[in-house]
Amino acid sequence: MNNKKLVALTFDDGPSNITEKVLDILEENNIAGSFFLIGNLVTEDKKSILERQLTLGCEICNHSYTHSDMSKMSAEEIKEEISKTSAVIKEMVGVDTKFFRPPYILVSDTMYENIDLPFICGADSIDWNPETSAQDRINEVLKKVSDGSLVLMHDLYNNDKTLEALPVIIEKLKEQGYEFATASQIFEQKGINPNVKNKLWSNVFD
Ligand SMILES: [Zn+2]
Incomplete structure (x- = not known):
């Protein structure tokens, strides 16, 4: 097991018009993050973004196809949200999605x-x-983070305040001795199996 302090930076709701800028910041800092994509945003014009994510060692994950409240959906609808997203990503860049983030963190x-x-x-x-200022975004992360945390951010369309907050978050976490990993790497390096039934992970040690 890895005893270093590890944290994963994860981003939801892309690909968008700010995803490349998030990738620029990660690349400058030599960090690979995990991106939870919305399937119906994964269109041919976004292919180069997905390719760049993989080139930088980032991980592509599943955030549903339509970003609806899935807790009200039938089994069939749920399966379709997941399988359509996995399929469009697989077809575009050849990878399988390894994690799922429920839209609005609503589960059933x-x-x-x-x-x-x-x-x-x-x-x-x-x-x-x-409404959350860049400074408050920084404060929220620093307040909540601990070894093994999966930090939840958004490369949401026009989410410029996160572009402002992200370099500071990285700098402060580095000052506190954190190293960065993808969601997969953090489970692997901490020796924890993420495949636990009925479990919603926020930290691999939860
Ligand atoms: Zn979302």
């Missing part, structure tokens, strides 16, 4: 029964709310 027993991927939540930066 039917979802747990029908989605064959580990469910990820995370230390929420509250950056999905346009």
Whole structure:
């Protein structure tokens, strides 16, 4: 097991017009993160973004196809949300999605029964709310983070305040002795199996 302090930076709701800028920041800092993509945004014009994510060692994960409240869906609808997203990503860049983040972090027993991927939540930066200032995004992460945390941020369309917050978050976490990994790497390096039934992970030690 890896005794270093590890944290994963994870990003939801892309690909978008800011994803490349997030990747620029990660690349400057030599960090690979995990991106939870919305399937219906994965269109041919976004292919180069997905390719760049993989080139930089980032991980591509599943954030549903339509970003709806899946806790109200039937088993069939749930399976379709997941399989369509996995398929469009597989077809475009040839990788299998390894983790799932529920839209709005809303879950149901039917979802747990029908989605064959580990469910990820995370230390929420509250950056999905346009009212949250860049400084508050930084504060939320620093307040909530600990060894093994999966930090939840958003490469949401026009989410410029996260572009402002991200370099500071990285700098502060480095100062506190954290190293960065993808979600897969963090489970692997800490020796923890993410495939646990009915579990929503925010930290691999939870
Ligand atoms: Zn989302």
